[in-house]
Amino acid sequence: MIFSRRKYWHTPPLDILGGGKLSEPGEIIDPDYIAQTLAQIGLPCSPAGHTDSAQIATYHYNLHDLRDHSKAARAVKALSAALCTPCTLITSDRAHIAVQVARAEREIVALRQTVQHLGPDRTPTSAALGLDDAGQPVIIDIAKMPHMLIAGATGSGKSVALNTILCSMLYSGTPTRLQLVMIDPKQVELSAYVGLPHLAAPIITSAGEAVGTLASINAAMDARYKQMARKRVKDSDAISMPRMVIVIDELADLMLVSKKAVEESIIRIAQLGRAAGIHLLIATQKPVVSVVTGLIQGNIPCKLALQTASTSDSVRILGHKGAESLLGRGDALLKLPDRVQEIRLQCAYTSEADIAAIVHYWQHNAKRRA
Numbered sequence: 001m002i003f004s005r006r007k008y009w010h011t012p013p014l015d016i017l018g019g020g021k022l023s024e025p026g027e028i029i030d031p032d033y034i035a036q037t038l039a040q041i042g043l044p045c046s047p048a049g050h051t052d053s054a055q056i057a058t059y060h061y062n063l064h065d066l067r068d069h070s071k072a073a074r075a076v077k078a079l080s081a082a083l084c085t086p087c088t089l090i091t092s093d094r095a096h097i098a099v100q101v102a103r104a105e106r107e108i109v110a111l112r113q114t115v116q117h118l119g120p121d122r123t124p125t126s127a128a129l130g131l132d133d134a135g136q137p138v139i140i141d142i143a144k145m146p147h148m149l150i151a152g153a154t155g156s157g158k159s160v161a162l163n164t165i166l167c168s169m170l171y172s173g174t175p176t177r178l179q180l181v182m183i184d185p186k187q188v189e190l191s192a193y194v195g196l197p198h199l200a201a202p203i204i205t206s207a208g209e210a211v212g213t214l215a216s217i218n219a220a221m222d223a224r225y226k227q228m229a230r231k232r233v234k235d236s237d238a239i240s241m242p243r244m245v246i247v248i249d250e251l252a253d254l255m256l257v258s259k260k261a262v263e264e265s266i267i268r269i270a271q272l273g274r275a276a277g278i279h280l281l282i283a284t285q286k287p288v289v290s291v292v293t294g295l296i297q298g299n300i301p302c303k304l305a306l307q308t309a310s311t312s313d314s315v316r317i318l319g320h321k322g323a324e325s326l327l328g329r330g331d332a333l334l335k336l337p338d339r340v341q342e343i344r345l346q347c348a349y350t351s352e353a354d355i356a357a358i359v360h361y362w363q364h365n366a367k368r369r370a
Helices: 031-041 066-083 111-115 158-170 207-231 251-276 294-299 311-318 352-364
Strands: 007-009 045-052 056-063 087-090 097-102 126-132 137-141 148-151 178-183 243-248 278-284 302-306 331-335 343-347 367-369
Touching: 031 045, 031 056, 031 066, 056 066, 066 087, 066 097, 111 126, 111 137, 111 158, 126 158, 126 331, 148 158, 148 311, 158 178, 158 243, 158 278, 158 302, 158 343, 158 352, 178 207, 207 243, 207 251, 207 278, 243 251, 251 278, 251 294, 302 311
Parallel strands: 148 278, 148 302, 178 243, 243 278
Antiparallel strands: 007 367, 045 056, 056 097, 087 097, 126 137, 126 343, 302 331, 331 343
16 A cells, blocks of 8 residues: 655745845944034933944943933934934933934845744744844744734835735744735735735725624634633644734725724724634724724734824824834834833835745645655
């Protein structure tokens, strides 16, 4: 008797992606020069180290007189004018103050640079977002968030950030461990994923149909809970249910069609989805109160804010101002549920060619004999 070997899914190799660095940043400003400039402004200080990343350099300084700390915010505004580049005062973990200075020439971080840091302990919902302000990779697990809200104005890099998260997960999860439900009312951003074996249903492009889809996901979540009760387990992992990630590209379009039904479905998934292995990944250009309602904001603790159009948009997504001052093109603030201070990072750039290569791999080359 001849036994045939079974076919198994294999995650993609790195070499199907574009190469490493897509650009080289220019030199950073000398820390001593910044210290001299601050002293001239009226804030005498001494350098205490610096780090540099793709879009910004972070300088740490000890004040000669701690009583000058109250002058720091005004001095950094004057520094921005003196250097002719955006400067931001932040809390330092090694000195009295820290100043983040935008680099004249930015480095574009490629997806391959960050995905290579996904370790052997990654889960199906692990994602490599980009590089932080110290140049270190930022790796998150959507399931631990357990949901995520992304907001950013046109040109901020919101769509690229969404694609980076999706493609990162496609480097971590096979179709048997990760299912995706994609809702794309604009019919633009998510069309590249058509034919992906991870899709639990065809990509939804009608806002009206999306309302019914969210209701059916709630029903599927209830069915998962009943199955978990029968098996007497507390979460879906115990009975090997695949993780399901609901991706909504533009929440505003859905809220225009049926605000009450959409809000109720999203809140219920946000409250009950974690144990059932169902997670939300929602993006919007308009984080206004009519779109990101108080209940949605409160039930989705993880936020990724790219450059917003206004201070009020920043306050709506983060709870405070700051996102309106970001530099665009992937410069972002990541608010995690277990951290008080946001992480500033440069989101990795995922090209259309990268998406096409990943989708093609899963369609044609991923299932091989063991």
